[in-house]
Amino acid sequence: xxxxxxxxxxxxxxxxxxxxxxxxxxxxxxxxxxxxxxxxxxxxxxxxxxxxxxxxxxxxxxxxxxxxxxxxxxxxxxxxxxxxxxxxxxxxxxxxxxxxxxxxxxxxxxxxxxxxxxxxxxxxxxxxxxxxxxxxxxxxxxxxxxxxxxxxxxxxxxxxxxxxxxxxxxxxxxxxxxxxxxxxxxxxxxxxxxxxxxxxxxxxxxxxxxxxxxxxxxxxxxxxxxxxxxxxxxxxxxxxxxxxxxxxxxxxxxxxxxxxxxxxxxxxxxxxxxxxxxxxxxxxxxxxxxxxxxxxxxxxxxxxxxxxxxxxxxxxxxxxxxxxxxxxxxxxxxxxxxxxxxxxxxxxxxxxxxxxxxxxxxxxxxxxxxxxxxxxxxxxxxxxxxxxxxxxxxxxxxxxxxxxxxxxxxxxxxxxxxxxxxxxxxxxxxxxxxxxxxxxxxxxxxxxxxxxxxxxxxxxxxxxxxxxxxxxxxxxxxxxxxxxxxxxxxxxxxxxxxxxxxxxxxxxxxxxxxxxxxxxxxxxxxxxxxxxxxxxxxxxxxxxxxxxxxxxxxxxxxxxxxxxxxxxxxxxxxxxxxxxxxxxxxxxxxxxxxxxxxxxxxxxxxxxxxxxxxxxxxxxxxxxxxxxxxxxxxxxxxxxxxxxxxxxxxxxxxxxxxxxxxxxxxxxxxxxxxxxxxxxxxxxxxxxxxxxxxxxxxxxxxxxxxxxxxxxxxxxxxxxxxxxxxxxxxxxxxxxxxxxxxxxxxxxxxxxxxxxxxxxxxxxxxxxxxxxxxxxxxxxxxxxxxxxxxxxxxxxxxxxxxxxxxxxxxxxxxxxxxxxxxxxxxxxxxxxxxxxxxxxxxxxxxxxxxxxxxxxxxxxxxxxxxxxxxxxxxxxxxxxxxxxxxxxxxxxxxxxxxxxxxxxxxxxxxxxxxxxxxxxxxxxxxxxxxxxxxxxxxxxxxxxxxxxxxxxxxxxxxxxxxxxxxx
Ligand SMILES: Nc1ncnc2c1ncn2[C@@H]1O[C@H](COP(=O)(O)OP(=O)(O)OP(=O)(O)O)[C@@H](O)[C@H]1O
Numbered sequence: 001x002x003x004x005x006x007x008x009x010x011x012x013x014x015x016x017x018x019x020x021x022x023x024x025x026x027x028x029x030x031x032x033x034x035x036x037x038x039x040x041x042x043x044x045x046x047x048x049x050x051x052x053x054x055x056x057x058x059x060x061x062x063x064x065x066x067x068x069x070x071x072x073x074x075x076x077x078x079x080x081x082x083x084x085x086x087x088x089x090x091x092x093x094x095x096x097x098x099x100x101x102x103x104x105x106x107x108x109x110x111x112x113x114x115x116x117x118x119x120x121x122x123x124x125x126x127x128x129x130x131x132x133x134x135x136x137x138x139x140x141x142x143x144x145x146x147x148x149x150x151x152x153x154x155x156x157x158x159x160x161x162x163x164x165x166x167x168x169x170x171x172x173x174x175x176x177x178x179x180x181x182x183x184x185x186x187x188x189x190x191x192x193x194x195x196x197x198x199x200x201x202x203x204x205x206x207x208x209x210x211x212x213x214x215x216x217x218x219x220x221x222x223x224x225x226x227x228x229x230x231x232x233x234x235x236x237x238x239x240x241x242x243x244x245x246x247x248x249x250x251x252x253x254x255x256x257x258x259x260x261x262x263x264x265x266x267x268x269x270x271x272x273x274x275x276x277x278x279x280x281x282x283x284x285x286x287x288x289x290x291x292x293x294x295x296x297x298x299x300x301x302x303x304x305x306x307x308x309x310x311x312x313x314x315x316x317x318x319x320x321x322x323x324x325x326x327x328x329x330x331x332x333x334x335x336x337x338x339x340x341x342x343x344x345x346x347x348x349x350x351x352x353x354x355x356x357x358x359x360x361x362x363x364x365x366x367x368x369x370x371x372x373x374x375x376x377x378x379x380x381x382x383x384x385x386x387x388x389x390x391x392x393x394x395x396x397x398x399x400x401x402x403x404x405x406x407x408x409x410x411x412x413x414x415x416x417x418x419x420x421x422x423x424x425x426x427x428x429x430x431x432x433x434x435x436x437x438x439x440x441x442x443x444x445x446x447x448x449x450x451x452x453x454x455x456x457x458x459x460x461x462x463x464x465x466x467x468x469x470x471x472x473x474x475x476x477x478x479x480x481x482x483x484x485x486x487x488x489x490x491x492x493x494x495x496x497x498x499x500x501x502x503x504x505x506x507x508x509x510x511x512x513x514x515x516x517x518x519x520x521x522x523x524x525x526x527x528x529x530x531x532x533x534x535x536x537x538x539x540x541x542x543x544x545x546x547x548x549x550x551x552x553x554x555x556x557x558x559x560x561x562x563x564x565x566x567x568x569x570x571x572x573x574x575x576x577x578x579x580x581x582x583x584x585x586x587x588x589x590x591x592x593x594x595x596x597x598x599x600x601x602x603x604x605x606x607x608x609x610x611x612x613x614x615x616x617x618x619x620x621x622x623x624x625x626x627x628x629x630x631x632x633x634x635x636x637x638x639x640x641x642x643x644x645x646x647x648x649x650x651x652x653x654x655x656x657x658x659x660x661x662x663x664x665x666x667x668x669x670x671x672x673x674x675x676x677x678x679x680x681x682x683x684x685x686x687x688x689x690x691x692x693x694x695x696x697x698x699x700x701x702x703x704x705x706x707x708x709x710x711x712x713x714x715x716x717x718x719x720x721x722x723x724x725x726x727x728x729x730x731x732x733x734x735x736x737x738x739x740x741x742x743x744x745x746x747x748x749x750x751x752x753x754x755x756x757x758x759x760x761x762x763x764x765x766x767x768x769x770x771x772x773x774x775x776x777x778x779x780x781x782x783x784x785x786x787x788x789x790x791x792x793x794x795x796x797x798x799x800x801x802x803x804x805x806x807x808x809x810x811x812x813x814x815x816x817x818x819x820x821x822x823x824x825x826x827x828x829x830x831x832x833x834x835x836x837x838x839x840x841x842x843x844x845x846x847x848x849x850x851x852x853x854x855x856x857x858x859x860x861x862x863x864x865x866x867x868x869x870x871x872x873x874x875x876x877x878x879x880x881x882x883x884x885x886x887x888x889x890x891x892x893x894x895x896x897x898x899x900x901x902x903x904x905x906x907x908x909x910x911x912x913x914x915x916x917x918x919x920x921x922x923x924x925x926x927x928x929x930x931x932x933x934x935x936x937x938x939x940x941x942x943x944x945x946x947x948x949x950x951x952x953x954x955x956x957x958x959x960x961x962x963x964x965x966x967x
Pocket of ligand 1: 108113168396
């Protein structure tokens with residue numbers, strides 16, 4: 001169950017989604033793909049969306065390290081290495097037996113990334129096994145592991161081709177089993193191949209190519225090789241000259257490095273030079289075969305020049321006349337009498353192409369067998385302590401415009417694999433129920449057994465009827481389809497079309513597919529005329545002879561005939577060889593391609609059923625094979641083909657949602673426990689919630705609640721009022737909080753305003769107090785005897801300047817100190833010091849200019865004022881620890897204004913209070929001039945008088961004022 005707060009594309013295992021269906025599956029995969037996240041789990045299954053580009057770092061060694069011995073898979077983001085690690089650890093940690101064996105089924109359509117995934121899976125398994133190989137045995141195995149990895153370029157050269165769907169498309173299915181000994185070291189690898197697309201050798205669709213190896217072969221040819229195999233330029237060989245781009249790749253040298261890689265793989269895997277020479281000669285023989293042409297109306301005859309056939313037969317090691325005879329006529333030997341029937345030209349062409357296909361098909365199987373001999377475990381049978389990991393990289397479900405016999409077999413394989421998949425998923429469901437103690441007996445799912453029966457039943461299933469017609473000499477596609485209709489019409493999954501066309505429709509798990517029956521019989525028979533087999537059995541190329549089970553003696557005899565170029569002898573040898581071939585064929589069980597395929601499918605399924613499965617579903621996101629494009633419709637189709645939608649269906653049939661008790665309560669506790677914040681995460685709590693919600697049909701297990709797909713809707717409906725109420729509550733709570741905050745801010749602002757008012761009131765009070773003190777001081781001075789104030793002898797001007805400068809400096813430094821804060825006692829001490837230095841009690845009076853250069857007493861200043869007109873100012877400047885203090889007094893008036901002058905850090909003067917700045921004392925003086933005072937006005941400079949008490953009082957006053965102003 002997705003917890004609240006689910007974000008699109010963030011869920012790593014999509015079964016955790018509340019609603020897993022076609023749309024959600026698609027949307028999640030798309031959102032992840034857009035972020036270059038190509039791996040996603042759906043339960044145990046890994047979905048891999050082909051990025052069509054290398055995503056940096058995702059397969060680095062560091063990733064191999066992270067995804068090794070993981071324990072909890074969900075601890076790291078989904079990854080193919082995690083699946084490989086899961087398989088490896090499951091094998092290591094399980095005692096030998098079916099459950100210890102592992103198999104990874106990789107499926108998807110062409111170009112979806114199966115082969116790349118299979119390679120990465122194998123690479124990681126090898127990494128994990130070599131990691132455990134710390135002993136000598138492990139090290140010895142190292143060479144083997146390298147060979148296993150080197151297998152890929154070899155198999156891809158012979159089994160892959162460029163198609164419209166994929167530039168490196170595997171044209172065969174493969175199952176590789178890695179065998180491990182008791183110490184979990186690789187003992188060997190065994191490979192099986194399925195349904196190689198041999199027809200590609202003789203015919204490729206527009207824009208497609210032959211198997212890679214033909215082009216690589218040309219790319220690697222030396223002049224000597226070319227002569228040895230009598231090869232012309234590639235464009236002159238019909239089987240490979242249909243694709244100009246491919247020819248361009250050869251001539252441009254683009255394929256050179258790939259040829260070198262192939263040659264190196266061949267060497268590492270262990271093929272001998274002789275084996276490879278025979279194989280190259282066989283390939284050259286195939287190319288020359290394609291150049292043989294026939295003419296004629298009724299009876300085919302050779303129209304190609306003799307040397308064309310000679311080039312072919314030389315490479316294939318057979319006698320020219322023998323081959324021509326075998327390709328243009330069929331000899332029927334009955335009771336010692338041979339009846340020769342001349343082929344029609346098209347029959348000769350068919351025989352020629354059939355030979356080429358057969359040669360290639362058998363050569364491919366030989367390579368696989370050879371690889372198994374070189375890399376396989378010492379014994380084919382498993383030791384009781386052995387375990388294995390299998391990797392199945394097999395063609396996905398196919399549905400084209402025209403579907404033929406190949407599609408029928410491929411889709412049969414997919415149908416069978418789907419059944420295996422369904423069984424596994426369903427079994428896992430039931431296992432989970434059992435583990436949780438939940439009754440799963442009522443859970444069923446619709447499986448595809450009936451459809452498989454439609455294919456497999458004997459004698460009336462599709463394959464059996466197909467074989468019956470193929471083995472019947474007069475069997476035809478038309479009569480086969482009639483048999484299908486009469487036996488299968490009305491059965492589930494089979495549909496007879498309207499009209500008489502040889503067609504039929506099968507309703508597969510992935511959707512309906514209409515099959516075109518034309519060519520079924522020939523494809524199913526896949527027989528090579530016995531004459532051709534007889535000819536190839538006589539080859540002196542060891543490989544060709546081995547492929548057709550000829551014997552050395554016959555070949556040697558034929559060689560003699562070849563030397564004499566004796567046509568009659570050749571015919572004789574051919575007939576002899578044909579007889580032997582016919583005998584061998586009669587001895588061997590007569591079989592068909594369909595029957596062979598069915599057998600290998602049964603064997604494969606037996607191997608797979610003997611192992612614990614892992615599934616990787618590869619998805620091709622667009623037709624263009626381009627990065628960054630995600631086509632919804634195309635992906636949906638593949639989700640259906642790979643059975644992913646079926647998985648969602650199986651889950652739907654059962655208990656689709658299985659939240660843990662904790663998760664369930666986290667979300668729905670309100671339904672059962674409206675007043676309890678944290679009910680215990682138990683079965684009882686969950687039951688209470690479900691009962692109170694009035695839901696039925698659920699089950700509660702040991703750790704999880706099991707809900708049907710519709711239960712979530714029901715619960716959500718019941719739960720609906722709660723989120724709405726919660727929304728309302730949140731709104732109210734938020735409003736309440738906001739209002740409280742505003743109230744708090746308002747109160748703080750009011751408090752602030754009060755404090756400011758208090759400050760002003762205090763300041764005013766102080767000013768008034770100062771006023772009173774000054775008046776009192778004046779009165780005091782007035783009361784003193786006249787001789788109390790002795791006029792000092794004027795000091796020389798330089799002295800006065802110097803003294804003033806010194807004082808200013810001192811005041812400045814003291815002011816700086818004052819910033820640090822002085823105690824009251826310190827203030828008084830300093831104040832007194834300054835007063836003394838300036839000559840306390842010495843005053844002077846004079847004009848405004850004079851105050852700066854001398855001093856006058858307070859009394860003198862009062863006297864000066866007495867003579868003046870009302871409005872005349874007396875300015876008093878004094879220096880204090882806070883700077884200069886300047887006040888002026890109006891003659892005959894009561895008002896005294898007091899300025900605190902401060903010196904700013906940059907040396908300007910500032911009147912405290914109105915923040916006016918003065919650059920110097922003179923400027924300050926100017927200011928007073930412009931306001932009230934004119935030059936020559938009497939002013940007095942009053943220094944504080946020298947009396948102790950007076951000094952102390954004033955110092956205290958100034959200090960107090962200063963402190964108040966600082967707040
Ligand atoms: N994990 C990946 N990272 C990057 N590119 C990838 C990845 N998987 C596949 N590809 C690209 O997609 C191409 C096709 O992949 P691949 O050959 O594995 O497809 P396939 O399913 O095996 O097809 P076919 O059935 O035709 O063989 C690769 O050649 C490669 O370019």
